[in-house]
Amino acid sequence: MGMEFSRGFRIFLRVCMWIGLAILYIPLILIVVNSFNQSKTFSFPPTGLTLQWWIAASHSQGALSALGTSVAAGVGATVVALLLGTMAAFAVQRYRFFGRQTISFLVVLPITFPGIVTGLALLASFTNILGPLGVGLGIGTVIIGHATFCIVIVFNNVQARLRRLGTSLEEASADLGGTLWQTFRYVTFPSIRGALVAGALLAFALSFDEIVVTTFTAGPEVQTLPIWIFGNLFRPNQAPVVNVVAAVLTIVAIVPVWLSQRIAGDSVTSRV
Amino acid sequence: MAADQGVAKRGPVSAFFATRPKTRLGLLLAPPLLWLVVAYLGSIVVLLITAFWSVNGFTGAVVPAFQVGNIVSVFTDPLYREVTLRTILVALSVTVIDAVIAFPMAFYMAKVASPRTRAFFLVAVTTPLWASYLVKAYAWRVLLEPNGPIDIVTGGHSPGYGLPATVITLAYLWLPYMIIPLFAGFDRVPSSLVEASADLGASTGRTVRSVILPLVFPAVAAGSIFTFSLSLGDYIAVTIVGGKTQLLANLIYGQLVTANNQPLAAALSIVPLIAIILYLLAMRRTGALESI
Numbered sequence: 193m194g195m196e197f198s199r200g201f202r203i204f205l206r207v208c209m210w211i212g213l214a215i216l217y218i219p220l221i222l223i224v225v226n227s228f229n230q231s232k233t234f235s236f237p238p239t240g241l242t243l244q245w246w247i248a249a250s251h252s253q254g255a256l257s258a259l260g261t262s263v264a265a266g267v268g269a270t271v272v273a274l275l276l277g278t279m280a281a282f283a284v285q286r287y288r289f290f291g292r293q294t295i296s297f298l299v300v301l302p303i304t305f306p307g308i309v310t311g312l313a314l315l316a317s318f319t320n321i322l323g324p325l326g327v328g329l330g331i332g333t334v335i336i337g338h339a340t341f342c343i344v345i346v347f348n349n350v351q352a353r354l355r356r357l358g359t360s361l362e363e364a365s366a367d368l369g370g371t372l373w374q375t376f377r378y379v380t381f382p383s384i385r386g387a388l389v390a391g392a393l394l395a396f397a398l399s400f401d402e403i404v405v406t407t408f409t410a411g412p413e414v415q416t417l418p419i420w421i422f423g424n425l426f427r428p429n430q431a432p433v434v435n436v437v438a439a440v441l442t443i444v445a446i447v448p449v450w451l452s453q454r455i456a457g458d459s460v461t462s463r464v
Numbered sequence: 465m466a467a468d469q470g471v472a473k474r475g476p477v478s479a480f481f482a483t484r485p486k487t488r489l490g491l492l493l494a495p496p497l498l499w500l501v502v503a504y505l506g507s508i509v510v511l512l513i514t515a516f517w518s519v520n521g522f523t524g525a526v527v528p529a530f531q532v533g534n535i536v537s538v539f540t541d542p543l544y545r546e547v548t549l550r551t552i553l554v555a556l557s558v559t560v561i562d563a564v565i566a567f568p569m570a571f572y573m574a575k576v577a578s579p580r581t582r583a584f585f586l587v588a589v590t591t592p593l594w595a596s597y598l599v600k601a602y603a604w605r606v607l608l609e610p611n612g613p614i615d616i617v618t619g620g621h622s623p624g625y626g627l628p629a630t631v632i633t634l635a636y637l638w639l640p641y642m643i644i645p646l647f648a649g650f651d652r653v654p655s656s657l658v659e660a661s662a663d664l665g666a667s668t669g670r671t672v673r674s675v676i677l678p679l680v681f682p683a684v685a686a687g688s689i690f691t692f693s694l695s696l697g698d699y700i701a702v703t704i705v706g707g708k709t710q711l712l713a714n715l716i717y718g719q720l721v722t723a724n725n726q727p728l729a730a731a732l733s734i735v736p737l738i739a740i741i742l743y744l745l746a747m748r749r750t751g752a753l754e755s756i
Contacts (some may be wrong), residue, residue, distance in 0.1 A: 202659065205572035279492045283492040299496070308736070401596035404699075
């Protein structure tokens, strides 16, 4: 391809591509390699490789309980996002109504606005409206915050699948006397299952590494893994454990993308 | 007969909904709409209202006593003006750097690479998007630290922590957000136009300038919405690699956490909100919003 362009230009583009990929991946590789680095402070190249920091990290109470909180928040936000995102996707793809475009826009809005605006807005309503009603900041408010920007991930995946699926199978099922529930259970659901799994994995990954909205909605008691890292980032003696947790976060965030690509070939992993 | 059996099996609930598509639509739409309108848009409204409230000087509690002092100081205080200007310059620099790096990459993926390698490259540029944002910023802290890798490779010419480091880190963080819309933009350029231009004797440079650039411009604008908006709202990367650099989001965070002044923080957050809305409006003219 690209024979319309001069050879020199094509080589130039290829070189730029590989340089760009190197820029994208070198910092990530550095983080993973660094977690096995023997010396306590950064040394380049590493003086030796060791598993001792991984073992130390696996005994770090703070990191472990933060991991638990992150998983709980991620699962909660994923469940809410799955329900709401799927419902919105069905409404937009299977019905024609006034304001359909507005729904799509509304779903995307929470990831278009900067996290600090979303976080501060949620904090303002939690403290000024829910606070007087006796609802404090905690894991519940984190889940509400995360679900708000995770909806779009499920929505995009389910909507893309429903669009490709068309309506002929569902109509056939209805024509053959299938009830709404039977049609959903035996025709629609099996066809969108892959998209649901992909959407759930990606929503979980997005929630798992979110920090800005979390900072504003968590309150002082709740610590997710990113908040734990941020709190320990500037403590030199915690550096080796922080390096391990950072490596874990990198791997845990990337694996769902590859998985979702394998489960649903058309999975919408771009976020944008 | 089969149809009769089906109808016979239909329960009262199913029978009720089968003939009422509007009820079904209403039930499907209500929960997500309630969530997004009440929880999300409602919160943005509360944020705007909070900006006009006050803080009780003794207890530090937010009290609903109307005042415009915060808004006035946000737009007149020289410190806030300086920080706003710096933040917008940072966001624009990040956008330009990302556009320059992403342009040849997206060009290569869409118009030069073979279909198989294109699929590989697409996954390769999308995946880092999902690696932890915090960890990526932290990686640059390690890269830029005194006697760190960049110092070693450049022989002691690492920019260190500060404003340049912030721009570099933000540009790194948001690069995939520019590559992906740009790739889609290049992909939409019909190959026939490019071939026609070459057949008519245009040089590569001429084809790129006169055919490709005008067609992919809306995609650059679409990508710039993300790089610009995300840079405006960032305070984590600045805290990690920025040294003493202050950007708008730092100030907002500082007012909220250190000064415990939620109304002033809310008033300050109106600045990035306005900047983004203005930017979105400006970009709408380029047709960028249709290509998100």
